[in-house]
Amino acid sequence: MQADGGFLNNMRVLLVEDDVDAAHFLEKGLRESGHVVDVAANGVDGLELARGQAYDVAVVDRMLPGLDGLSLVGRLREEGNVTPVLFLSALGEVDDKVKGLKAGGDDYLAKPFAFSELLARMEALVRRRAPESVQTKLTIGALELDRLTRTVTREGKPIDLQPREFLLLEYLMQHGGQVVTRTMLLENVWNYHFDPQTNVIDVHISRLRAKIDKGFAEPLLHTVRGAGYCLRESA
Amino acid sequence: MNLHKLLATSTFRLALVYLAIFATSAFALLAFLYWGTTGFMAAQTDETIEAEITGLAEQYVQTGLPGLRQIILARSAESEVSIYLLANGDRSRIAGNLTTWPEGPPTPNGWIDFLYERPTPNGPVLRPARARRFVLPGNFLLLVGRDIGVRRQVEDRITTALGWAGALTVALGLLGGFLFSRNMVSRLDAINRTSREIMAGDLTRRVPLLGNNDELDELAKSLNSMLDQIERLMASMRDVADNIAHDLRSPLNRLRSRIEMALLHPGDPKAAGEVLEGALVEIDGVITTFNALLLIAEAESGALPETQGDVDLAGALRDIVELYEPVAEAKGLTVQAAAREPMPVTGHGALINQALANLVDNAIKYTPEGGVVRLAAYYDAGHPTISVEDSGPGIPGEDRARVLERFVRLERSRHEPGSGLGLSLVAAVARLHRADLTLGDAGPGLRVTIRFPLPRLSLRGARPSALPAPSAAAQTQSS
Numbered sequence: 001m002q003a004d005g006g007f008l009n010n011m012r013v014l015l016v017e018d019d020v021d022a023a024h025f026l027e028k029g030l031r032e033s034g035h036v037v038d039v040a041a042n043g044v045d046g047l048e049l050a051r052g053q054a055y056d057v058a059v060v061d062r063m064l065p066g067l068d069g070l071s072l073v074g075r076l077r078e079e080g081n082v083t084p085v086l087f088l089s090a091l092g093e094v095d096d097k098v099k100g101l102k103a104g105g106d107d108y109l110a111k112p113f114a115f116s117e118l119l120a121r122m123e124a125l126v127r128r129r130a131p132e133s134v135q136t137k138l139t140i141g142a143l144e145l146d147r148l149t150r151t152v153t154r155e156g157k158p159i160d161l162q163p164r165e166f167l168l169l170e171y172l173m174q175h176g177g178q179v180v181t182r183t184m185l186l187e188n189v190w191n192y193h194f195d196p197q198t199n200v201i202d203v204h205i206s207r208l209r210a211k212i213d214k215g216f217a218e219p220l221l222h223t224v225r226g227a228g229y230c231l232r233e234s235a
Numbered sequence: 236m237n238l239h240k241l242l243a244t245s246t247f248r249l250a251l252v253y254l255a256i257f258a259t260s261a262f263a264l265l266a267f268l269y270w271g272t273t274g275f276m277a278a279q280t281d282e283t284i285e286a287e288i289t290g291l292a293e294q295y296v297q298t299g300l301p302g303l304r305q306i307i308l309a310r311s312a313e314s315e316v317s318i319y320l321l322a323n324g325d326r327s328r329i330a331g332n333l334t335t336w337p338e339g340p341p342t343p344n345g346w347i348d349f350l351y352e353r354p355t356p357n358g359p360v361l362r363p364a365r366a367r368r369f370v371l372p373g374n375f376l377l378l379v380g381r382d383i384g385v386r387r388q389v390e391d392r393i394t395t396a397l398g399w400a401g402a403l404t405v406a407l408g409l410l411g412g413f414l415f416s417r418n419m420v421s422r423l424d425a426i427n428r429t430s431r432e433i434m435a436g437d438l439t440r441r442v443p444l445l446g447n448n449d450e451l452d453e454l455a456k457s458l459n460s461m462l463d464q465i466e467r468l469m470a471s472m473r474d475v476a477d478n479i480a481h482d483l484r485s486p487l488n489r490l491r492s493r494i495e496m497a498l499l500h501p502g503d504p505k506a507a508g509e510v511l512e513g514a515l516v517e518i519d520g521v522i523t524t525f526n527a528l529l530l531i532a533e534a535e536s537g538a539l540p541e542t543q544g545d546v547d548l549a550g551a552l553r554d555i556v557e558l559y560e561p562v563a564e565a566k567g568l569t570v571q572a573a574a575r576e577p578m579p580v581t582g583h584g585a586l587i588n589q590a591l592a593n594l595v596d597n598a599i600k601y602t603p604e605g606g607v608v609r610l611a612a613y614y615d616a617g618h619p620t621i622s623v624e625d626s627g628p629g630i631p632g633e634d635r636a637r638v639l640e641r642f643v644r645l646e647r648s649r650h651e652p653g654s655g656l657g658l659s660l661v662a663a664v665a666r667l668h669r670a671d672l673t674l675g676d677a678g679p680g681l682r683v684t685i686r687f688p689l690p691r692l693s694l695r696g697a698r699p700s701a702l703p704a705p706s707a708a709a710q711t712q713s714s
Contacts, residue, residue, distance in 0.1 A: 110526075190558055192558070194530075194592060196596065198599070200558055200561070200562050203562045203565055204561055207561055
């Protein structure tokens with residue numbers, strides 16, 4: 001999976017994964033996407049690394065020899081370490097997800113997952129911590145979203161959006177320039193944690209696209225093949 | 236059934252204990268009867284004799300020996316059962332109906348039990364008698380007694396009767412205990428035999444019923460329905476395993492062929508890319524199937540404390556409608572939703588949402604262009620209920636139970652994408668919430684209702700007790 005435009009570069013990533021093949025593949029993929037990766041094969045080593053230096057994001061498998069993922073993150077949080085953590089787990093059940101988030105995880109991805117999904121979520125976690133996310137006005141090119149008046153304009157022309165379309169656009173603009181997956185949209189805009197069989201998100205996106213891109217020369221809302229969507233100015 | 240085993244049963248031991256208690260009380264009663272009758276008769280005889288002696292002694296004091304002799308002669312003549320003997324100090328007879336003084340020493344009180352010869356038309360017979368000796372002033376001896384032959388006969392009769400009664404009590408008790416235990420043992424044996432046969436692998440065996448509705452029959456019924464349930468579960472597990480194997484073989488086979496073909500033509504990066512993309516699609520399909528299976532298993536396991544909470548069914552329904560409405564519109568369908576009042580239930584929000592999504596997804600998938608999908612949340616006799624109705628072809632009555640099973644897809648839906656797990660998940664979620672899932676006829680189309688259990692009283696505030704059914708409710712056009 002090749003990084004397509006919007007992906008961030010140079011994240012410092014801590015990967016704690018005991019499955020050697022999976023760890024190797026993830027490390028390679030992350031390096032190729034321009035990130036710096038440290039790998040630990042068990043919980044104790046992972047804790048050691050996390051204590052030793054600051055990471056932008058930690059990707060932690062839940063089932064680890066020695067110290068399991070939940071305990072590892074629990075310890076880090078007790079010690080005041082706020083590095084964003086993304087849990088990976090073969091346990092994809094609703095309960096396990098809740099447990100993972102309760103233990104201090106920031107996101108949870110069930111195996112098997114698409115690499116692009118992991119990358120997009122990691123970037124979302126890193127970006128979420130950036131201070132710019134509290135702005136009241138979001139802009140991408142000539143597209144402007146005012147969170148206080150809840151209005152959207154492009155090149156000064158008002159765009160009329162339904163409440164959910166507004167939320168959808170707001171999320172896309174918050175993660176402007178970043179790839180956002182369908183699952184991320186479903187989770188963050190609709191607050192659904194399931195896999196809709198029909199691709200409902202695509203229909204919502206095409207409605208939104210019709211409203212913000214139609215009649216303008218340059219499209220802002222792009223489909224990233226095999227990954228999701230990205231709101232950005234064309235390069 | 237051998238005797239040893241019978242005697243070792245708890246039933247037989249219990250019967251023995253009851254027999255012992257019953258026999259003791261029966262013997263106590265019989266003893267009381269015995270002493271009450273024979274004792275009373277004996278005491279009465281003794282009292283009469285003593286009274287007579289006292290009378291005769293007084294007579295002697297007043298009238299002397301001749302007077303006493305006179306009376307004794309008179310009484311001897313008139314009574315059949317009374318015995319009199321007046322004798323000198325050397326026991327030689329003066330008067331009375333007894334010829335000789337009886338043998339044997341008297342008791343300290345002067346009582347003597349003896350046999351005497353009584354003349355009858357057929358010659359003399361020996362008969363038992365009881366008498367008391369009294370020494371009169373002047374060293375005369377007076378003996379007054381009664382023939383106790385009749386009394387002895389009565390006593391014998393009573394003793395015999397009591398003996399038989401006692402023996403009968405014990406015999407009947409033992410026999411009863413025996414029969415009772417044998418009955419018990421044979422019925423428990425039937426249960427044991429059935430269990431062993433089932434353990435040996437024959438799950439179709441059932442415990443025989445007597446049909447008398449006693450507690451053993453009740454036990455047998457419970458065991459049988461448990462076995463029915465287990466057999467059903469086993470069968471469904473077998474089916475699921477078969478279906479998983481079958482459903483996964485096809486995509487794996489396609490995957491294998493694609494990769495094989497790509498290997499046959501190396502050095503064509505474009506073809507290789509296409510193969511890999513196709514492989515990814517196949518694998519995603521398999522993963523989706525597995526995820527759905529896991530979710531169903533999760534809902535069926537029933538233990539999900541972490542995610543249980545208050546869920547507003549009406550809100551959930553509106554949100555799902557909002558999510559799917561553009562899809563429906565793109566297909567030229569109208570979506571109508573009637574869900575205004577908040578409708579709280581205790582449950583698992585994520586699973587309920589998934590179930591609703593599956594229902595709406597199905598409704599949209601199977602309704603032809605221009606059709607209508609109707610959703611409603613309402614109270615049915617107090618039960619929070621949601622319904623999803625479409626104007627598609629519906630599901631024939633005979634297939635409605637079948638489509639809830641995993642991997643079952645009806646012939647006409649084969650061409651539609653899907654895993655055959657959507658409705659299975661809905662069924663599992665309904666079971667998890669103890670809700671009734673009904674597939675009905677919307678005439679035309681399918682009408683699915685999920686009727687949740689009555690809300691607990693602790694739930695907030697008043698709620699409308701019975702909103703009209705959705706067909707009568709004013710529907711709000713959601714689009």
